[in-house]
Amino acid sequence: MTAAPPDALPILVDGRPLRIEDVVAVARAEARVALSRDPAFEARINRGADFVDRLIAEDGVVYGVSTGYGDSCTVAIPPSLVAELPHHLYAYHGCGLGRFLDPQETRAVLLVRLQSLAQGVSGVSLGLLRQLEALLAHDILPMIPAEGSVGASGDLTPLSYVAAVLCGEREVWHQGRVMPAAEALALHGLQPLRLRPKEGLAIMNGTAVMTALACLAWRRADYLGRLATRITAFNVLASAGNAHHFDQTLFSVKPHKGQQRVAARLRADLASDRPPRNEQRLQDRYSLRCAPHVVGVLEDALPWLRTNIEDELNSANDNPIIDAVEERVLHGGHFYGGHIAFAMDSLKNAVANLADLLDRQMALVVDARYSHGLPANLSAARGERAALNHGLKALQISASAWTAEALKLTMPASVFSRSTECHNQDKVSMGTIAARDALRIIDLTEQVVVALLVTARQGITLREAVSGELKLSPALAGMHADLAARVPLVVEDRALDVELRGLLAAVRAETWSLYADA
Numbered sequence: 001m002t003a004a005p006p007d008a009l010p011i012l013v014d015g016r017p018l019r020i021e022d023v024v025a026v027a028r029a030e031a032r033v034a035l036s037r038d039p040a041f042e043a044r045i046n047r048g049a050d051f052v053d054r055l056i057a058e059d060g061v062v063y064g065v066s067t068g069y070g071d072s073c074t075v076a077i078p079p080s081l082v083a084e085l086p087h088h089l090y091a092y093h094g095c096g097l098g099r100f101l102d103p104q105e106t107r108a109v110l111l112v113r114l115q116s117l118a119q120g121v122s123g124v125s126l127g128l129l130r131q132l133e134a135l136l137a138h139d140i141l142p143m144i145p146a147e148g149s150v151g152a153s154g155d156l157t158p159l160s161y162v163a164a165v166l167c168g169e170r171e172v173w174h175q176g177r178v179m180p181a182a183e184a185l186a187l188h189g190l191q192p193l194r195l196r197p198k199e200g201l202a203i204m205n206g207t208a209v210m211t212a213l214a215c216l217a218w219r220r221a222d223y224l225g226r227l228a229t230r231i232t233a234f235n236v237l238a239s240a241g242n243a244h245h246f247d248q249t250l251f252s253v254k255p256h257k258g259q260q261r262v263a264a265r266l267r268a269d270l271a272s273d274r275p276p277r278n279e280q281r282l283q284d285r286y287s288l289r290c291a292p293h294v295v296g297v298l299e300d301a302l303p304w305l306r307t308n309i310e311d312e313l314n315s316a317n318d319n320p321i322i323d324a325v326e327e328r329v330l331h332g333g334h335f336y337g338g339h340i341a342f343a344m345d346s347l348k349n350a351v352a353n354l355a356d357l358l359d360r361q362m363a364l365v366v367d368a369r370y371s372h373g374l375p376a377n378l379s380a381a382r383g384e385r386a387a388l389n390h391g392l393k394a395l396q397i398s399a400s401a402w403t404a405e406a407l408k409l410t411m412p413a414s415v416f417s418r419s420t421e422c423h424n425q426d427k428v429s430m431g432t433i434a435a436r437d438a439l440r441i442i443d444l445t446e447q448v449v450v451a452l453l454v455t456a457r458q459g460i461t462l463r464e465a466v467s468g469e470l471k472l473s474p475a476l477a478g479m480h481a482d483l484a485a486r487v488p489l490v491v492e493d494r495a496l497d498v499e500l501r502g503l504l505a506a507v508r509a510e511t512w513s514l515y516a517d518a
């Protein structure tokens, strides 16, 4: 993937709120970023940086500007060395390890940091904002190691890689390869920055990495909730289940709005109207009957998760905050990512529960004891070849492995706060770890989802073979036909991994439009 096309929609950064969708569009290179050229905006930014300059000249001492950082704030830096200080900040934080953020994640980080600095209270120059804009415009992506942030004092270590690249140091991903940052800047006629006194802290002392990852996780979780709902509908039909578990009156007495929406989606998919006075089969197992109660937890959480994520996205999450209007320096802890930590720990739980729900549904549908007439392992082989073929047996085992791994990762990260940095940072959020866990759980849940898409493709066809043609709603018929085109019916045993990877790519691309209700 490369930079957004020049005619892509611009997302204006001028200090006004952005939404998760804006971050996702920039991450996916579907939109480009335009920093405001409005003179009032530019004046507001310059005023902050000018105030910091004046303050140093007039007062001599400003935390993090003419002192050491954090616990070292009692150390005064000699005036002749102050200019070197911000470069030391990113230099000694260059100790990140682990995987590198991928291009989508990195673009999201750049935009999220730009959005925070554009609030105009971080005391940075317009030149710094423009350099961030230029990295996005030319798709010059700092190689950012994912590990090494405690998520308070923000994402100091990973963001040191952004600071260094702005100054022409360390490495970037550009034009399909890793290259020195200086080379990439030169290719586009960009000058490395020389950071002004407060600018190292302003770039690094914030929550941009965890917030960027949270935006991407939220979007994928939203789609997973929809997929889990659609897959439940397929499994109800494949296993000759009871569509009336999702009855409107039934859900009118349980007022969770998201849960009601999931039930309504299932009603629409199953084209079910009023249940008869007495059902032939009274109650299906919980993984089918309680699907709205499981998917609904995510559905009801998504709006408040959005609020938390977007409030962080639109915040000045830096320290100190520079109030150039009242001419004050406000020392606080806005780099503390507690809301993102809690949001991501919660999202982990809700998404892993989707994996668990779907894994249990698959266990029912592949088991001839519970599937009401479907062949064992959903094998389509007939006659003497039936003995030879094992259908989806291994796929169900794999789905259980992916589910177990997702569930294992739901341990909250935010409760593992440690006192660090000589007890200055004695309570920290671990929000970046929570966000990374959330993404991993989402990866695993997407894998469970594609196993279930193969199950749905197989299960619906085999139900029709057993019970005659099903009257599928147009949405289900269309999606089943699409799945059938992607995955030929499994009759003779075959390796499914290539098809599964194809389905994974389709999930990541949000290929199927699912539910226009919200």
Ligand SMILES: N[C@@H](Cc1ccc(O)cc1)C(=O)O
Pocket (backbone or CB within 6 Å): 069, 070, 071, 152, 153, 154, 156, 205, 319, 320, 335, 421
């Ligand atoms: N985040 C700390 C500053 C800090 C920066 C870098 C460090 O290595 C340590 C601490 C504060 O604002 O109080």
